[in-house]
Amino acid sequence: MNQPASAYFIEERHDPNETHTLSVLVQNEPGVLARVIGLFSGRGYNIESLTVSETESQKHLSRITIVTTGTPMVIEQIKHQLDRMIPVYRVVDMTQTKRSIERELAMVKVRGQGEHRVEALRLADAFRARVIDATTESFVFEITGNTDKINQFIDLMRPLGLVEVSRTGVAAIGRGPEGM
Numbered sequence: 001m002n003q004p005a006s007a008y009f010i011e012e013r014h015d016p017n018e019t020h021t022l023s024v025l026v027q028n029e030p031g032v033l034a035r036v037i038g039l040f041s042g043r044g045y046n047i048e049s050l051t052v053s054e055t056e057s058q059k060h061l062s063r064i065t066i067v068t069t070g071t072p073m074v075i076e077q078i079k080h081q082l083d084r085m086i087p088v089y090r091v092v093d094m095t096q097t098k099r100s101i102e103r104e105l106a107m108v109k110v111r112g113q114g115e116h117r118v119e120a121l122r123l124a125d126a127f128r129a130r131v132i133d134a135t136t137e138s139f140v141f142e143i144t145g146n147t148d149k150i151n152q153f154i155d156l157m158r159p160l161g162l163v164e165v166s167r168t169g170v171a172a173i174g175r176g177p178e179g180m
Contacts (some may be wrong), residue, residue: 016072019048021102021172022079025180027087028054028062035062036088039081045133049104049147051169061089063180065155067147067170092180099175106150106169111138112161120160126154138163 006069015164026032033052040047049067056059068078075093082091094100108129110120124131124141127149133140138161143153154165174180 001145003160013154015073017069017071019067019069020075020077021083021097021170021174022023022066022068023063023094023180024066024088025055025090025094026062027089028060032062032087033064035085036066036082040078040084042048043081043083044131045074049169051171051173055126065170065172089145090180092174094172094174097174100172101175102170102172103144104144104147104150104170105142105144106154107132107166108141108143108154108157109138109165110141110157110161111163113137116160123153123156123160129153160171 008049024036026036037047037050045068047068049065051065052062055063068075070078079091079093082088088138094102105158112120113136115170120139120141121131124130124139124143127143127145128143132142141153141157143150150167154162
């Protein structure tokens with residue numbers, strides 16, 4: 001079926017999706033996290049990773065680190081809507097500053113014996129993962145790094161007997177002497 005004709009030339013836009021890491025400084029009080037998450041779910045925005053922790057106990061401040069994906073226009077909308085929320089003090093797009101460090105921690109359980117066990121240990125050493133638990137049938141590795149490094153490690157462990165993975169989510173901080 002043909003679209004009805006329009007008197008206006010409307011260009012169809014297909015902006016590519018981008019992944020951004022947002023750092024949000026908030027008052028540490030009940031319900032703040034629920035409101036922030038509600039903003040995302042209510043508008044259909046996706047959260048790839050979410051990390052929350054109190055960072056300044058005397059001032060009762062928490063930092064919420066959110067990794068989200070969307071078009072540049074959607075990312076701008078998210079930032080503006082977060083910035084208008086009460087008790088949000090500051091929203092920083094760590095991706096745009098290009099001066100940030102992002103890390104994630106994962107615990108990876110692998111079951112294996114014989115050659116699979118030796119190969120898992122060899123790969124763990126190459127990725128600088130630490131063995132934090134070992135039995136005669138399995139290992140639990142702790143690995144820290146950027147998301148791509150952790151995904152790559154997990155993918156390599158699959159054929160060797162990957163059992164389960166627990167991840168913290170992304171934590172980010174700006175480089176240099178300035179704070180958020």
